[in-house]
Amino acid sequence: MRKLHLLVFLISILSVEAQNVSSPSKTISLNFKLSSDGKPTYSVSYKTKPIVKESSLGIVIKESKSLENNFRIDSIGQKSFNETWQPVLGEQSNIKNSYNEMTVALSQPSTDRRINIIFRVFDEGIAFRYEFPKQKNLNYFIISEEKSQFNLVGNHKAFWIPGDYDSQEYAYNETKLSEIDNSKLDLNNGIGVKTIASSFRVQSPLMMKSADGIYINVFEAAVVNYPIMHLDVDTKNFGLTSNLVPNAIGDKAYLQAPCVSPWRTIMMSDDAREIVSSKMILNLNEPSKIEDTSWIKPMKYVGVWWEMHVGKSTWDYAGSQNAQNAADGSLKPSGKHGATTENTKRYIDFAAKNGFDGVLVEGWNVGWEDWFGNWKEEVFDFTTPYPDYNLKEINDYAKSKGVKMIMHHETSGSVANYERHLDRALNLMKDYGYPAAKSGYVGRIIPRGEFHDGQTMVNHFNFVARRFTDYKLMVNSHESSRPTGYSRTYPNYIAAEAARGNEFNAWSVGNPPMHETILPFTRLLGGPMDYTPGIFEIKMSYYDKTKTEQVHTTLAKQLALYVTMYSPLQMAADLPENYERYADAFQFIKDVAVDWQDSKYLEAEPGDYLTVVRKEKNGERWFLGAITDENARKTEIKLDFLTPNKKYQAIIYQDGTDADWKNNPKSYAIKTIEVTSKSKIKLNLSNGGGTAISFKPIN
Amino acid sequence: MRKLHLLVFLISILSVEAQNVSSPSKTISLNFKLSSDGKPTYSVSYKTKPIVKESSLGIVIKESKSLENNFRIDSIGQKSFNETWQPVLGEQSNIKNSYNEMTVALSQPSTDRRINIIFRVFDEGIAFRYEFPKQKNLNYFIISEEKSQFNLVGNHKAFWIPGDYDSQEYAYNETKLSEIDNSKLDLNNGIGVKTIASSFRVQSPLMMKSADGIYINVFEAAVVNYPIMHLDVDTKNFGLTSNLVPNAIGDKAYLQAPCVSPWRTIMMSDDAREIVSSKMILNLNEPSKIEDTSWIKPMKYVGVWWEMHVGKSTWDYAGSQNAQNAADGSLKPSGKHGATTENTKRYIDFAAKNGFDGVLVEGWNVGWEDWFGNWKEEVFDFTTPYPDYNLKEINDYAKSKGVKMIMHHETSGSVANYERHLDRALNLMKDYGYPAAKSGYVGRIIPRGEFHDGQTMVNHFNFVARRFTDYKLMVNSHESSRPTGYSRTYPNYIAAEAARGNEFNAWSVGNPPMHETILPFTRLLGGPMDYTPGIFEIKMSYYDKTKTEQVHTTLAKQLALYVTMYSPLQMAADLPENYERYADAFQFIKDVAVDWQDSKYLEAEPGDYLTVVRKEKNGERWFLGAITDENARKTEIKLDFLTPNKKYQAIIYQDGTDADWKNNPKSYAIKTIEVTSKSKIKLNLSNGGGTAISFKPIN
Numbered sequence A, B: 001m002r003k004l005h006l007l008v009f010l011i012s013i014l015s016v017e018a019q020n021v022s023s024p025s026k027t028i029s030l031n032f033k034l035s036s037d038g039k040p041t042y043s044v045s046y047k048t049k050p051i052v053k054e055s056s057l058g059i060v061i062k063e064s065k066s067l068e069n070n071f072r073i074d075s076i077g078q079k080s081f082n083e084t085w086q087p088v089l090g091e092q093s094n095i096k097n098s099y100n101e102m103t104v105a106l107s108q109p110s111t112d113r114r115i116n117i118i119f120r121v122f123d124e125g126i127a128f129r130y131e132f133p134k135q136k137n138l139n140y141f142i143i144s145e146e147k148s149q150f151n152l153v154g155n156h157k158a159f160w161i162p163g164d165y166d167s168q169e170y171a172y173n174e175t176k177l178s179e180i181d182n183s184k185l186d187l188n189n190g191i192g193v194k195t196i197a198s199s200f201r202v203q204s205p206l207m208m209k210s211a212d213g214i215y216i217n218v219f220e221a222a223v224v225n226y227p228i229m230h231l232d233v234d235t236k237n238f239g240l241t242s243n244l245v246p247n248a249i250g251d252k253a254y255l256q257a258p259c260v261s262p263w264r265t266i267m268m269s270d271d272a273r274e275i276v277s278s279k280m281i282l283n284l285n286e287p288s289k290i291e292d293t294s295w296i297k298p299m300k301y302v303g304v305w306w307e308m309h310v311g312k313s314t315w316d317y318a319g320s321q322n323a324q325n326a327a328d329g330s331l332k333p334s335g336k337h338g339a340t341t342e343n344t345k346r347y348i349d350f351a352a353k354n355g356f357d358g359v360l361v362e363g364w365n366v367g368w369e370d371w372f373g374n375w376k377e378e379v380f381d382f383t384t385p386y387p388d389y390n391l392k393e394i395n396d397y398a399k400s401k402g403v404k405m406i407m408h409h410e411t412s413g414s415v416a417n418y419e420r421h422l423d424r425a426l427n428l429m430k431d432y433g434y435p436a437a438k439s440g441y442v443g444r445i446i447p448r449g450e451f452h453d454g455q456t457m458v459n460h461f462n463f464v465a466r467r468f469t470d471y472k473l474m475v476n477s478h479e480s481s482r483p484t485g486y487s488r489t490y491p492n493y494i495a496a497e498a499a500r501g502n503e504f505n506a507w508s509v510g511n512p513p514m515h516e517t518i519l520p521f522t523r524l525l526g527g528p529m530d531y532t533p534g535i536f537e538i539k540m541s542y543y544d545k546t547k548t549e550q551v552h553t554t555l556a557k558q559l560a561l562y563v564t565m566y567s568p569l570q571m572a573a574d575l576p577e578n579y580e581r582y583a584d585a586f587q588f589i590k591d592v593a594v595d596w597q598d599s600k601y602l603e604a605e606p607g608d609y610l611t612v613v614r615k616e617k618n619g620e621r622w623f624l625g626a627i628t629d630e631n632a633r634k635t636e637i638k639l640d641f642l643t644p645n646k647k648y649q650a651i652i653y654q655d656g657t658d659a660d661w662k663n664n665p666k667s668y669a670i671k672t673i674e675v676t677s678k679s680k681i682k683l684n685l686s687n688g689g690g691t692a693i694s695f696k697p698i699n
Helices: A272-276 A341-354 A391-400 A415-432 A455-470 A515-521 A555-564 A576-581 A583-591 B272-276 B341-354 B391-400 B415-432 B455-470 B515-521 B555-564 B576-581 B583-591
Strands: A003-011 A018-022 A028-034 A040-046 A049-056 A059-061 A072-085 A095-108 A113-122 A125-132 A140-146 A149-152 A157-160 A173-176 A201-203 A206-209 A215-221 A229-234 A239-244 A253-256 A263-269 A299-304 A358-361 A404-410 A436-440 A474-478 A493-496 A569-571 A596-605 A609-616 A622-628 A633-638 A648-655 A668-675 A680-685 A690-697 B003-011 B018-022 B028-034 B040-046 B049-056 B059-061 B072-085 B095-108 B113-122 B125-132 B140-146 B149-152 B157-160 B173-176 B201-203 B206-209 B215-221 B229-234 B239-244 B253-256 B263-269 B299-304 B358-361 B404-410 B436-440 B474-478 B493-496 B569-571 B596-605 B609-616 B622-628 B633-638 B648-655 B668-675 B680-685 B690-697
Touching (some): A018 A095, A018 A113, A028 A072, A028 A125, A049 A263, A140 A239, A157 A201, A215 A272, A263 A272, A272 A515, A272 A596, A299 A341, A299 A404, A341 A358, A341 A391, A341 A576, A391 A415, A404 A415, A415 A436, A415 A455, A415 B415, A415 B455, A455 A474, A455 A493, A455 B415, A515 A555, A515 A596, A515 A609, A515 A622, A555 A583, A555 A648, A555 A690, A576 A583, A583 A668, A583 A690, A596 A633, A609 A633, A622 A633, A622 A680, A648 A680, B018 B095, B018 B113, B028 B072, B028 B095, B028 B113, B028 B125, B040 B263, B049 B263, B140 B239, B157 B201, B215 B272, B263 B272, B272 B515, B272 B596, B299 B341, B299 B404, B341 B358, B341 B391, B341 B576, B391 B404, B391 B415, B404 B415, B415 B455, B455 B493, B515 B555, B515 B596, B515 B609, B515 B622, B555 B583, B555 B609, B555 B622, B555 B648, B555 B690, B583 B648, B583 B668, B596 B633, B622 B633, B622 B680, B648 B680, B680 B690
Parallel strands (some): A299 A358, A299 A569, A358 A404, A404 A436, A436 A474, A474 A493, B299 B358, B299 B569, B358 B404, B404 B436, B436 B474, B474 B493
Antiparallel strands (some): A003 A072, A018 A028, A040 A049, A049 A149, A095 A113, A113 A125, A125 A263, A149 A239, A157 A173, A201 A229, A206 A215, A229 A239, A596 A609, A609 A622, A633 A680, A648 A668, A648 A690, B003 B072, B018 B028, B028 B040, B040 B049, B049 B149, B059 B140, B072 B095, B095 B113, B113 B125, B125 B263, B140 B253, B149 B239, B157 B173, B157 B206, B206 B215, B229 B239, B596 B609, B609 B622, B633 B680, B648 B690
16 A cells, blocks of 8 residues: 655745755755856755755757756745555565655746756655746757756765766776776776767766765666766866767757656765665656556576576577678578577476576577677567577476576667567567566667667667566566666566676676675666676686686675675576586575565675675565675674564575685585574675575574 | 570670670660779760760778779679569559679779679660678678769759758759759748758759750669668769768668669660650569569549648647647647548548549547657557547448548658557558558658668668568558669559659649659659649639649649559549539549559650550550640640550540639540540640540440
8 A cells, every 4th residue: 555645835935046955854955046147056965064065957958048047936835745655576565755845946037938946855865857847938849968966075985987878887986086087997898889978977876975974876766758867077176967868969858848857866874774775766766657567576587698608608500600601591500509499498497496487598589690799780580589499399398397488689789670579579478478578788779879878768778668568578678778766667677787797707807896785876776687696607717728707706695696686586697507516505596585575784885895684575584695895804793683582594605714706716604503583693704705694484 | 474584694804894785775885994093984875875974983881991993803794684574563564674784793902802883784774783792801881972973974954853861852953964053942842851961962863854865864773771872963074973861870871791782773765755664673673572462452542631731621639739738638629630530431432432442541540739840759659549530430431331441650750669669550450451551751750860861761661661561561651762663572562752742732832833744754763653643623722712822733634643643552632522523524533543554655755744645454444644844735646555446435634725724724624535546636735734535445
């Protein structure tokens, strides 16, 4: 049930030029005023400390006067909002949404146009958006730029990645704001398509920490029919200004009044756990538009996937990566094709034996000979399997084993081609009973000139979620623009990659050990990530002696990621044969839940460590995940989250005493103890290590 | 049956730098040679007169060395080809395809790349194309420009329209080549989207006439996966150079070897009838890829359409052309909506009564409130009717009357949106039994930055034809790029507009009387045009006293257009009530055939006049159409095309003696006479007038 308490008090204060609104607990205060030239500005303080200095707001309209200044205030209204809602899938079964809202209605007399700026102040941050009401002089319009400022008060530490229009698949840089400079980055990082247009532009969420210990996070929510916002950094004065990702001809957004912009958000707290556990981004999105959500289900899955990354097999049938040989019919199987009927059955058997819900198969369909890097429009049709992949036989076999197949739709960035085949692709899925698909957008976007983060693509990813809804299917997009909470509105948008995933460890410089301690403060704020954890054979030299790549982790940390990296769709990414060699450790992946009644972040420091416990939905088990960066870490955890007066069996999966992500990553130890809510557990995390614990009530 | 005679003689002549190839009858001769810097060049003569002086050929490749010079000849091969094939629908039931072909294989040693230039010489013209064979150093590539020259030998008279990337809906200019200058045109011509990038660029087909009476036409054929070619004009030296329409970021074509360019064509003759009757463009296209063509049928149709053009009703339900009123649910019917169930039934009744095959209805579906000029991506869904349009009731009613409904898909230029809805739209058509759809592309293209004539859009139009094929449906596109014979390959691409149609006469400066005498020499060479003739109420003052617009025609000329403007899909465009007032003249439209056994062009002069007779397929009736420009014309026609020793009833629909397109356009006279193949008929065409005749054998 949705509990709703609404209190509105509208004040008509045409003469007042400044107005305050505070968070429910009064810790955060936001001040709005018009500057002397009629420019809207705001400032924010946290526990009386200034966080955002006077910052101006405005919109530049193409072929028309800008909506930046010469405004007057028509009215200012305030209201309070308080509800608790239930996500279909989530970190907790009840989410509280409580804020005070202030709507500033502005008019620009010189053009007879109006905009509203809506501010919401939550206990963990503020948000604002532009609203364009229905009016005579603003109907269809093109936004050339948004000029939202976030003027910070100091040279904060920042966790940042470049403001790339096509990719967020970067490792984070941890520097002062003054040290941000994309031109100094080593871009030999495995990313296929990079479009960095400015040296001083970063992506959001931008996670920061002030010298006096305030955590600050600038992000956005509910990006719908609008491009992604990146942030231009003034490295001298520590101001951030919105930069919207352009389209092929440099325009930013095509809108029609009445409409709204996405929310711009600033979270702030002196406790990092308040940021990492915040549901503010989800709260700023529209409630679910799907009425019957019974078909939206969490999934744990395995897949014909990692074996391609480690070079054991190929996505393409011919193994040639050359479609010149496809055109004349001379395509011959190389014998290394991964997506064969036989190999897929092996994964189905493994999934069935170990209780996994699904099996993903990549490379099943014709086109992989020239899928990558050729900016080719018609690569895949999403319906034609390779000759060695028998769709019917595989799906019948999976059904007989109680396993669901997960479809794969690699678009190679050719969105135009995907959209024109989408109904056919989804009909095929329905015909065979696939519940979900993973989609991919590796490559430059077609329509050519568009970027992964522009309005066209944001609309595409949202469109795909809606169209999957028509068929009651779930989607997990990779290389999409990063989510901003749309999964609240379309909960079948079950996960996305949209950040540097585990795969980069297989064939590039990889992800440093601190990577997974930052993602929950950045990428994961917008929605679940399909990070694909669970790699047990950590060093690629296992497959090829000449390889030096490795996952920057211990084995135990890979287990902990199932808890620290929230997703209702979790892959056990490694090969079946690798899991079989470490069956005791694999037990945790088999046990761990993926949908949660409750979550508690016990310890959190971006870039350093994270410890979280979660209680499964519809059950009494708890799971703990603790991870650290490149530094070993000792800590003690109170188990007061457990139900009092109840005994639990705790199975602790921890780093071996000699474990070390670089030199001895596979050393782990498992012990089983009995605990209660009064117990404490000492955790010993190695360099790049982690701990995973399952707590099961003892009858 | 397809008769095929193939003779190949391949000559390996590495040392020879020049080579000739002639037409089967030897009237046309083409010479190829490499220039001193290894640039491919060609020249053409007609009956020993030079037509094209030495002209170079080449391709500019993006991010690579150009394919323009430093070539050497690897081999030159020649072959002869001769076949007769049967179009599914056409001007004649047998088409002869006869040419000599020369393939020049070139290599560029400095880059180790190869191209072939293929020349074909027909009796009425020449064609050449570039072929990119499979090779190591040319796989995926981007064409930045094509540098095909057509260096003409004189300052010919030319019938030209501006090289606009978005529209061909211009009236023709008749000037010397030296006088071509787009900057001097009056562009207040009713065209919604114009993109003229150069003052000295024109579109093809470019119809010309030399001072010594040679008709020359430069065009292209088989534009598939390639942009439309426009022509840059050297107004001093009378050279033409290809200009390919760019995409959003300035690239021209994305190709993958092995592949070919479209054919570039130059037709030439001292008899204009040889140009206008030529099937060279069709012959240069691939044979039909549709095996079962039984569902491709000619159609005569009426429609809820002209009444919107004359202002009697509206496309949109609310009549407001303002979707701001749609967004908040306040859309109210204006009472002027054309596409109502009731009004449609009236047209169905009219079609049934008068033997028409189909009824087109525009404005039937939600979205028209903001369809035009807003560059909006999601306007139509192609499946949701307005509340006052009952799809089922209308289709049931039409079925009961033996009439087919013709679907309408206006995209407002949002191709992206159309493609993602296309399967749904076509499924709807199948559900209700629609055999065909008219599509429209009024507005700037989405993907934004693309032009109507770029590779993306060429591919779209061809894709639509293919997808309609999947459903056994026919398509008639409006505002598409102009056809280049693809209807041979996909005969369900039954017609297109892609030129200035009759509708411009209703609400703009209109089409001068010479317009329809030029179109058969230009636009119609590429395929049938849905010109929508048959307007009887010629002056718009009939509907509104204040209006001065009119069709630049006499009533009799409107009848003649059914014969002169070949299309297997012909509309009787005027309102039923107007036809009912002129039932005797209307009889010709009811009688005239739309698919033909044979066609004979009796007289032709571009810009001046055209007289053609056609024999219906599967019948013995002949129909004559004769039209003139703004000048009255008298002529005498021999009826020796009729079957000897057979009597025919000839019903002659001609201009009244006092008829005049401007002052007295509706004056017409009908007389019935008896004729044989030995008869002659005198034709009297008024200013802007015409004559239509039906010949029916008398038993």
